Amino acid sequence: MDVVVVGAGVAGLSCARALAGGGARVRVLERGRVAGGRLASKRYGGRYADIGAAYFVADDPAFAAQAESWRSRGLARPWTDTLRVYPGGDPSTGPVRWAAPGGLRSLATDLADGLDVRLSTRVDAIPGDTDAVVLAMPGPQALRLDPPGAVAEVARAQTWQPVIAAVLTYPAREWDTLPGAFVNDHPLLATVCDDGDRRGDGAPVLVAHSTAALAAQHLEDPAAAGPVLAGAVGELLGLAARPEVQVHRWTYAQPSPPAGSAPYAVDGRVWLCGDAFGRPRVQTAWLSGRAVAQSLLS
Numbered sequence: 001m002d003v004v005v006v007g008a009g010v011a012g013l014s015c016a017r018a019l020a021g022g023g024a025r026v027r028v029l030e031r032g033r034v035a036g037g038r039l040a041s042k043r044y045g046g047r048y049a050d051i052g053a054a055y056f057v058a059d060d061p062a063f064a065a066q067a068e069s070w071r072s073r074g075l076a077r078p079w080t081d082t083l084r085v086y087p088g089g090d091p092s093t094g095p096v097r098w099a100a101p102g103g104l105r106s107l108a109t110d111l112a113d114g115l116d117v118r119l120s121t122r123v124d125a126i127p128g129d130t131d132a133v134v135l136a137m138p139g140p141q142a143l144r145l146d147p148p149g150a151v152a153e154v155a156r157a158q159t160w161q162p163v164i165a166a167v168l169t170y171p172a173r174e175w176d177t178l179p180g181a182f183v184n185d186h187p188l189l190a191t192v193c194d195d196g197d198r199r200g201d202g203a204p205v206l207v208a209h210s211t212a213a214l215a216a217q218h219l220e221d222p223a224a225a226g227p228v229l230a231g232a233v234g235e236l237l238g239l240a241a242r243p244e245v246q247v248h249r250w251t252y253a254q255p256s257p258p259a260g261s262a263p264y265a266v267d268g269r270v271w272l273c274g275d276a277f278g279r280p281r282v283q284t285a286w287l288s289g290r291a292v293a294q295s296l297l298s
């Protein structure tokens with residue numbers, strides 16, 4: 001069986017790995033210069049910061065086994081089960097959140113290892129010369145490839161919110177152990193995480209994620225949201241110093257939870273998978289891609 005997977009995010013890579021493991025011939029086509037999609041780490045001043053997913057949770061047994069494989073090879077580690085919640089700043093205990101010392105994108109690089117992944121390869125139409133095509137991406141991106149009826153219908157039903165991420169580099173660590181915070185009912189700020197803590201190098205770097213409302217106002221000029229987010233973080237944590245600010249825009253950051261429970265959509269030889277098929281999380285994307293592979297192989 002010959003399969004083309006479009007998109008080298010977690011969903012596409014987990015799909016391709018499972019297909020290759022089952023004996024299929026797989027090519028992964030990715031428009032970006034690196035693999036990972038929203039599992040993203042970007043280099044600023046020689047250091048990687050996580051600018052997409054803040055961490056991952058592994059409470060599905062199969063994905064927990066994947067996390068354990070990363071842990072045993074030093075690629076990922078349990079980070080914290082306690083984040084703060086604002087207003088108030090009280091600690092809140094939840095599931096163990098995992099982080100990656102080399103940046104979360106290093107986990108995508110690991111998933112891509114040994115696969116035929118072609119970077120900087122944008123796909124503009126459904127490839128015709130193959131048994132199956134897997135679109136592993138947000139629905140609005142899949143729609144640009146004009147997929148067949150049932151896949152287009154599911155893609156159209158997805159609703160997505162934007163986020164702007166701001167990487168804030170301070171002269172020194174001025175805050176107590178954070179390690180991360182959910183900020184409720186704030187007009188500008190949704191989360192802030194201590195990137196030095198989660199990466200384990202102690203760098204004085206915080207990463208803030210905007211609310212969808214702020215991102216929507218700044219989709220055309222994301223840089224303008226940087227100082228706004230820096231100001232909101234400074235006020236929240238009582239920081240006096242001014243950070244250096246870099247921003248990244250995610251137009252399709254977070255899907256709303258779906259109505260159904262299917263792990264993917266399919267019409268003929270075209271499949272759609274990704275984190276919109278469940279709670280929008282790294283684990284969901286990994287499971288969705290793998291479910292497509294299992295169906296194709298069976």
Ligand SMILES: Cc1cc2nc3c(=O)[nH]c(=O)nc-3n(C[C@H](O)[C@H](O)[C@H](O)COP(=O)(O)OP(=O)(O)OC[C@H]3O[C@@H](n4cnc5c(N)ncnc54)[C@H](O)[C@@H]3O)c2cc1C
Nearest residue numbers: 007009010011031037038053054055123274275281282285
């Ligand atoms: C700001 C933010 C914070 C988040 N926080 C968390 C968190 O704390 N915990 C958590 O678990 N999850 C979090 N997430 C969600 C998590 O990042 C995603 O669930 C997961 O990475 C999605 O993977 P995916 O493979 O489904 O999609 P993506 O990562 O979006 O991958 C799609 C890929 O397809 C490629 N592509 C699209 N169109 C084409 C084309 N035409 N041709 C070729 N390639 C194409 C894209 O370049 C991309 O690489 C967060 C996401 C964001 C943006």
